Amino acid sequence: MYKKLLIILSLLSFELTYSQKLKEEERIKENSGACYPAVCYAKLDINNIEAMVMNGGDMFWDLFGSGRNHYYFPKGSQKNMAGPSAIWIGGFDGGGQLKTAAQTYRQSGYDFWPGPLNDMGSTNDELCAKYNRLWKIDYKEITDLMANYKAGNLSANTFTPTECILNWPTIDSSIYYTSTLDYSKIAPFKDVNTDGVYNLKDGDYPIIKGDQEIFCVFNDRGDIHTETGGQPIGVEVQLTAYAYGCKSTISSFPQLANTTFYHYKIINRSAFKLVKTYVAIWSDANIGDNKNDYVGSNVNAGYGYTYNATNFDSIYGNILPAQATVLLKGPLADPYDGIDNDGDGTTDETGEEFLIPNFYYFNTDFWGSGNSIPQMTGPNLSSHYYNYMSGFWKDGSPMTCGGNAYGGSVPTKNVFPSAYTPIGPCGNNWTEVNAGNTLGDRTYLLSVGPFTFTPGSEIEFEIAFVTSVDSNSIANPIGSITKLETDVQKIKSFYNLPIKPSCIDTNKIAKTILPKKGEITLGPNPVEQELIINFQSFYQNSTNIKIYDVLGRLLWESNYINQEIAKIDLTNLSKAVYLIEITSGSYKDVKKLFKQ
Numbered sequence: 001m002y003k004k005l006l007i008i009l010s011l012l013s014f015e016l017t018y019s020q021k022l023k024e025e026e027r028i029k030e031n032s033g034a035c036y037p038a039v040c041y042a043k044l045d046i047n048n049i050e051a052m053v054m055n056g057g058d059m060f061w062d063l064f065g066s067g068r069n070h071y072y073f074p075k076g077s078q079k080n081m082a083g084p085s086a087i088w089i090g091g092f093d094g095g096g097q098l099k100t101a102a103q104t105y106r107q108s109g110y111d112f113w114p115g116p117l118n119d120m121g122s123t124n125d126e127l128c129a130k131y132n133r134l135w136k137i138d139y140k141e142i143t144d145l146m147a148n149y150k151a152g153n154l155s156a157n158t159f160t161p162t163e164c165i166l167n168w169p170t171i172d173s174s175i176y177y178t179s180t181l182d183y184s185k186i187a188p189f190k191d192v193n194t195d196g197v198y199n200l201k202d203g204d205y206p207i208i209k210g211d212q213e214i215f216c217v218f219n220d221r222g223d224i225h226t227e228t229g230g231q232p233i234g235v236e237v238q239l240t241a242y243a244y245g246c247k248s249t250i251s252s253f254p255q256l257a258n259t260t261f262y263h264y265k266i267i268n269r270s271a272f273k274l275v276k277t278y279v280a281i282w283s284d285a286n287i288g289d290n291k292n293d294y295v296g297s298n299v300n301a302g303y304g305y306t307y308n309a310t311n312f313d314s315i316y317g318n319i320l321p322a323q324a325t326v327l328l329k330g331p332l333a334d335p336y337d338g339i340d341n342d343g344d345g346t347t348d349e350t351g352e353e354f355l356i357p358n359f360y361y362f363n364t365d366f367w368g369s370g371n372s373i374p375q376m377t378g379p380n381l382s383s384h385y386y387n388y389m390s391g392f393w394k395d396g397s398p399m400t401c402g403g404n405a406y407g408g409s410v411p412t413k414n415v416f417p418s419a420y421t422p423i424g425p426c427g428n429n430w431t432e433v434n435a436g437n438t439l440g441d442r443t444y445l446l447s448v449g450p451f452t453f454t455p456g457s458e459i460e461f462e463i464a465f466v467t468s469v470d471s472n473s474i475a476n477p478i479g480s481i482t483k484l485e486t487d488v489q490k491i492k493s494f495y496n497l498p499i500k501p502s503c504i505d506t507n508k509i510a511k512t513i514l515p516k517k518g519e520i521t522l523g524p525n526p527v528e529q530e531l532i533i534n535f536q537s538f539y540q541n542s543t544n545i546k547i548y549d550v551l552g553r554l555l556w557e558s559n560y561i562n563q564e565i566a567k568i569d570l571t572n573l574s575k576a577v578y579l580i581e582i583t584s585g586s587y588k589d590v591k592k593l594f595k596q
Contacts, residue, residue, distance in 0.1 A: 135213075216239050330353050331453075399415055
């Protein structure tokens with residue numbers, strides 16, 4: 001473990017000073033049984049965007065390569081539309097203790113580690129290592145799988161699915177849930193014969209969002225929090241990053257060609273209720289050159305955005321794109337909070353969802369450029385992270401209307417509401433341009449909250465990054481900002497379709513005949529050593545028992561003559577999910593078996 005972590009540290013040499021590296025090495029020595037950091041990445045690249053996604057809560061930069069931003073528009077150009085982005089979570093336990101989990105540039109350390117948690121909110125280095133990866137699948141791989149299944153090539157072992165399909169993380173028998181006696185159900189799949197087991201030879205296949213998906217899972221309990229320095233929450237986060245690129249879909253919704261989506265399922269695996277909870281996306285906004293940007297918000301439409309503050313950019317020239325971060329789905333608001341959280345004109349209706357975000361910002365001058373008020377720069381303490389999520393500066397003062405949003409008298413939940421009708425007290429003419437703010441490297445947060453996050457519950461948080469460019473608007477960023485508003489509305493209309501178009505041809509799925517069911521008992525299930533099968537109610541002279549893995553490969557077989565009970569020693573069988581088939585005369589039954 002220690003040697004592996006030192007290798008990772010060497011990859012971080014461009015981020016950490018020598019003294020910081022020594023400090024990190026000492027920390028690893030003291031916590032040698034803890035998880036090591038997330039080190040894997042994959043690219044969403046099915047449309048006009050090339051976006052780097054990592055498995056540690058952060059994305060849009062090439063941490064283990066060039067160290068540069070990596071959200072390219074257009075794809076392959078190495079022109080960046082976004083800098084590093086990450087999810088932030090914070091709230092208070094019943095004793096008033098602040099709990100935070102966030103990520104920025106990893107210059108201080110980590111708050112997230114790979115893998116899921118059990119229902120006790122814990123993990124270990126083995127489980128973290130198992131999930132220190134991502135799964136990337138596109139619609140062509142699934143369509144190919146279906147065609148070969150229907151043709152019989154899968155059952156004949158003449159076709160091999162891609163590695164991600166073979167190892168799709170559906171049900172993990174190594175994660176034990178003491179409260180429910182169930183197993184971790186992680187990535188979704190189509191269960192053709194409804195037996196609860198991911199078996200490709202039954203015609204099962206991964207269910208993905210969009211035309212291309214990257215999936216990973218991470219948690220905030222793998223080690224101490226060295227990013228925020230805060231107390232861990234005990235959350236498991238399942239991230240689905242996806243995009244559309246199928247020609248038939250793009251032709252009907254061209255805005256999808258310049259859009260990527262990010263769905264977060266966040267599960268509270270702790271034993272405590274988190275109150276005054278906020279969830280946010282932090283983004284180091286960069287439109288090409290990161291030294292000449294402004295930010296703004298249109299929270300009525302559910303988004304914040306970034307644009308060039310000048311009429312020329314050293315990367316994009318005089319045709320200047322703009323980018324929005326759009327809230328598509330939020331957690332449920334607390335009942336009777338007196339706020340219209342979804343903007344539908346009704347307050348406190350049942351199942352009210354956060355769809356009107358907060359929008360805040362700060363400057364990245366904590367790197368030492370020194371051209372900002374210190375209280376407006378990057379967070380250093382756990383309380384700073386929470387302050388920024390909830391609309392306060394590092395010194396605890398609220399963000400306020402007017403100027404640079406610091407030091408005013410009227411608090412606001414969204415800064416720089418532009419010319420759009422705002423929710424809040426700041427009027428409709430407060431922009432960074434009108435305020436005469438110093439242009440520079442902006443970072444912002446699109447946040448939702450506060451809400452209550454109970455133990456064992458899960459929330460969903462989904463956003464889209466939408467890029468727009470008005471090629472007819474020369475040396476003027478306003479054209480792209482105007483187009484962005486229209487493009488965001490079309491993306492939201494697409495997202496809200498009850499049935500979305502798909503290039504996955506479900507007609508290629510062959511029907512699977514379900515096995516007949518009978519009275520059979522087998523246990524214990526899950527099993528560690530000896531499995532006992534009682535087939536007294538239907539046995540005939542001879543009973544055949546077979547054990548298969550989820551790919552349908554026969555692992556074990558035996559015949560039982562004139563017997564009613566079979567005892568099978570499974571000590572040497574690996575921890576996994578299996579299928580057990582029992583045949584007696586004309587009767588056949590198939591059950592799933594968990595080995596722990």
